[in-house]
Amino acid sequence: MSQSFQRIRDTQRLPEPLRGGVVAIGNFDGVHRGHQAVLDRALEEAQRRGVPALVLTFDPHPRMVFRPETPLFLLTPPPLKAQILAELGFAAVVEQPFTREFASLDAERFVSEILHEKLGICHAVTGFDFHFGNNRQGGPAYLMDAGERLGFGVTLVDAFRDEGAEIVSSSRIRELLCEGEVAEAAGLLGYRFTVEAEVTGGKQLGRTLGFPTANMALPESTALKHGIYAVRFRRSDGTLHDGVASFGRRPTVDDNGAPLLETFLFDFSGDLYGQTCRVSLFGYLRGEEKFDGLEALVAQMKRDEQEARALLAGVRPLSELDRRLTFANEPA
Structure with a gap:
């Protein structure tokens, strides 16, 4: 992440050099190709005007506030989302705390207090269907009218469609990941789906089998299909x-355990405990299986390693963002 990139939690503490910028507004969960169409327009507008480019997003995701009983599979938790926005070239992300109190702000207060007074924006860029304020009372027309009154411009970006003319959406990507369709999900994201977590200690069974793994506990809401991945x-x-990584409950050795991501790194030996690391998924190899003993499990793991090596030997970046996230050897 760029040393100058900033994550800001309080709009009242926006550094003075970031005021007067162009702001892209939205949840941007996944930062997929549809989101990137909005974000690219904001970057272009900021460059044209010679002002900072910022993103205004909301944390937690509004669905988690309004429907807390329904777990939401977040594609990009805030730290990873910030990393991606930094790679795209933004100066900062403002992570507006989303609470019931904030949600009760009417549309006029959102525009006048948040956008005009606290952020001092010169231009806003949003998707064509962006709504805001209590009961979603504010929409594109309202935002454009408010901009005329308060002195900022507004750009609305149409829905982005993929090569099959289908709208790219976070929910569609979640459905693909639930089915293990990581290559198709990558096509909509514009980069390989990536998770981030701390490496924790395990039972070290993999080490005794000749396949030491880096173990990472993902959020309970992670609805990724259980199985083996390159x-x-x-x-x-x-x-x-x-x-090669396994995500699931390890049916051969621990059928009742919580889902865990266990990654065997090729040609590596070392201590990763305590490090916050990222895993990018390139291909789904097979589903979880319960083997008749450890010997059969090890034989299959060797086949999985060969298949993963072959798959990864031929991969190429999907985009400049994908190259930066999953191909460059220098720190991101």
């Missing part, structure tokens, strides 16, 4: 390693 692993120092 992956690329980024250590906290930015170093990349190819590998």
